[in-house]
């Protein structure tokens with residue numbers, strides 16, 4: 001059967017245990033229900049990964065990689081998605097990176113890659129022209145993410161896009177990430193450790209020919225119209241100057257910073273400015289500095305081009321990173337009290353090279369600092385550290401990065417992530433800031449009404465990309481449940497962007513999305529129909545998480561966010577009026593989605609409505625499981 005236009009029509013299944021590669025056709029039903037990218041990740045993840053497995057069992061866990069439906073077609077189609085059962089949270093988790101991997105994978109001839117089993121020796125995968133090769137990577141084992149990218153390109157093609165793990169992934173650090181082309185992180189949930197357990201050092205892709213489009217003429221017209229509008233859009237141009245690296249000023253104004261391990265959501269202007277956008281831009285490389293990295297820096301066909309290269313302005317620090325995104329500045333800098341931009345840029349460089357998620361790393365390290373400063377940890381327990389882990393001590397952060405990546409001394413404990421580290425140490429669990437085991441992104445919900453419910457109900461844990469409530473209002477103006485509908489729309493829209501492979505920073509209008517999708521695939525869909533992919537993926541994720549024991553028990557927020565903000569314009573505010581207010585908002589979310597009002601698991605009629613009848617049996621099993629667990633107390 002001919003593939004749906006715009007899709008490569010092929011899914012590669014690689015079994016590392018046997019070394020066999022199988023190619024399957026992409027079915028039309030899958031495209032109709034799950035669109036691409038994120039949709040494919042959750043369909044395959046739900047179907048192939050049993051909820052009860054140990055995520056670090058390489059024979060059982062499955063890594064799935066999928067570019068979006070509009071990869072290699074739409075301006076700014078930059079995202080590549082990865083999914084597996086997370087070693088950090090024990091539930092399915094998807095994570096994305098820019099900029100060109102997704103489009104190159106599609107042009108290499110694949111809509112998805114499924115990696116099962118484990119290799120005895122380190123290997124990497126190379127995808128080109130519809131072929132998948134398994135190549136030896138013994139010589140790359142132990143290398144940094146950057147050196148791996150360079151090494152793999154040398155052996156494949158100079159234009160290959162490479163997703164690699166660093167030493168942290170090899171040593172199964174539970175928040176090890178996957179770094180794409182040396183700069184871009186598929187950061188969350190420790191999928192680098194899943195690759196490490198499989199002895200999969202890297203995946204490289206190369207291709208030049210996009211799949212055929214339903215109407216070349218309509219596609220060309222749509223492409224040019226979208227590109228030109230966005231390129232000339234004044235607010236987008238202004239935004240592109242800073243990207244998210246002015247975020248510290250923004251988070252401070254909103255009292256949403258993770259300052260000093262979430263003790264200071266508001267910072268005075270002079271402090272916030274120290275990691276403000278102007279400080280980052282002052283460290284931007286000159287034009288010539290960009291040359292070696294051209295081709296990987298911006299999303300495929302991106303009209304915005306917000307990425308910038310920066311380097312510390314200090315002698316001896318010649319390390320280059322892509323402009324630190326807000327999450328890096330906030331979690332590596334503000335959360336740890338390190339406000340020196342040169343140090344923060346260097347720490348970002350170090351964490352990227354070692355292959356660790358900067359959000360989880362920043363949370364885990366700043367949590368340790370709080371325990372130490374509050375006298376809950378003694379100096380003797382900090383094996384391997386030569387300096388005291390006090391807030392603002394950059395040297396401690398740098399040492400901890402190496403200790404964690406090497407699983408040495410106290411680093412071996414922190415490498416488990418903040419939830420498990422607290423259990424190992426037997427203290428600090430009530431201060432750890434995570435949801436369902438995922439360390440929180442750098443936006444404190446005490447500053448934005450309704451955000452706590454978004455975090456609490458996010459299928460993967462504390463992700464800031466599961467729906468922003470609107471409008472910006474203070475939490476105390478009314479019950480949190482009033483904000484549920486507003487973040488659901490944003491949640492589903494983001495899921496659609498991840499399914500199409502579009503960057504959230506490229507300001508597509510709804511009509512442009514449907515126009516481009518039709519020109520490429522020939523499928524005429526309304527934006528509402530397309531957005532259903534968000535609800536479908538969430539429903540599957542919740543059934544899976546209920547069977548793994550995280551739903552509904554994990555649908556809550558950390559205690560820290562229910563402590564009043566101590567200073568600033570929102571002094572006294574909490575993430576919700578009360579725990580009961582939060583609980584009622586979560587129930588409202590369950591009702592809005594057609595999930596069981598107490599158990600949070602999709603009901604049979606909801607699955608029917610979403611076309612997910614194939615999941616009905618598992619959903620029933622999940623309902624029975626949750627009932628049993630909750631009745632036991």
Ligand code: SF4
Pocket residue numbers: 076078098099297298299300302303304305306307503504505506
């Ligand atoms: S807007 Fe920025 S992050 Fe998004 S694709 Fe373009 S360059 Fe990349």
